[in-house]
């Protein structure tokens with residue numbers, strides 16, 4: 120039986136996610152968007168590229184959810200992206216309605232699907248998906264940590280001139296400016312990052328990582344990042360479909376881990392066929408835990424704003 124992945128929202132992130140996924144040849148794909156003809160056109164264009172790269176997957180586009188029936192994974196990227204000067208939280212009310220609706224409609228046709236949420240504000244939208252869909256926590260995962268960590272890895276690689284494959288970085292916390300790039304847990308081919316770079320360079324990398332999404336927004340001016348977010352989703356989808364038990368940073372539902380409860384938050388998670396198999400708890404020092412608590416407070420504020428908008 121072939122795997123099936125549906126992507127709700129066929130804009131920049133959704134279509135790019137489909138592109139990365141088609142290259143991995145791991146599932147048939149469905150793109151859903153409200154814009155007439157757009158998901159069908161992008162799906163057909165992608166389908167027509169596959170003879171060139173030698174990949175056999177079926178790609179369909181649709182304006183309604185029937186075509187998503189029987190999906191193993193639903194990726195939600197529908198919603199508004201940031202414009203310059205906007206925070207991710209500024210998107211809350213518009214995107215809450217879109218994500219809530221996408222969750223309900225998807226579940227009608229794929230009641231067993233695992234949900235990967237990208238729409239911002241990310242941690243709060245993942246929370247909304249779990250609540251609106253009445254889903255078990257292991258079946259909802261927010262994509263942010265792989266992206267934020269990849270940004271940090273890219274900056275370290277640029278600085279050191281070392282292969283990105285040797286660089287392992289872990290960014291935890293909410294997907295906002297208070298995210299927590301963990302220096303102590305990051306390394307270059309096994310050597311602690313703190314031993315590879317002076318503290319002023321490390322501080323600059325941490326700061327650039329935290330503001331990494333905003334840096335792209337201010338360059339693009341009309342939207343937000345899509346290549347790296349799409350690649351991050353493709354890695355998560357593959358880990359789930361192949362039951363790899365891959366440990367990556369991602370937003371998962373906290374039930375006491377890291378001292379946090381009832382929020383989605385970026386932590387190392389083990390991804391397998393059931394979704395979140397396990398949450399990995401790092402030993403944190405007081406400073407690291409305080410930074411996570413500050414980030415959690417920011418997520419909690421957005422969740423409180425969500426609860427004033429939507430009844431679960």
Ligand code: APR
Pocket residue numbers: 127128129130131132133151152153154196197198199200201210214217220221237238239240342343344345348
């Ligand atoms: N159902 C399906 N698609 C929808 C709906 C809906 N109810 N509402 C909006 N969309 C579609 C839009 O038509 C658009 O094509 O969602 C798509 C969003 O695409 P872009 O505007 O290109 O935005 P993108 O850069 O992909 O970002 C989408 O992901 O990373 C996050 O912050 C980002 O929240 C934003 C989301």
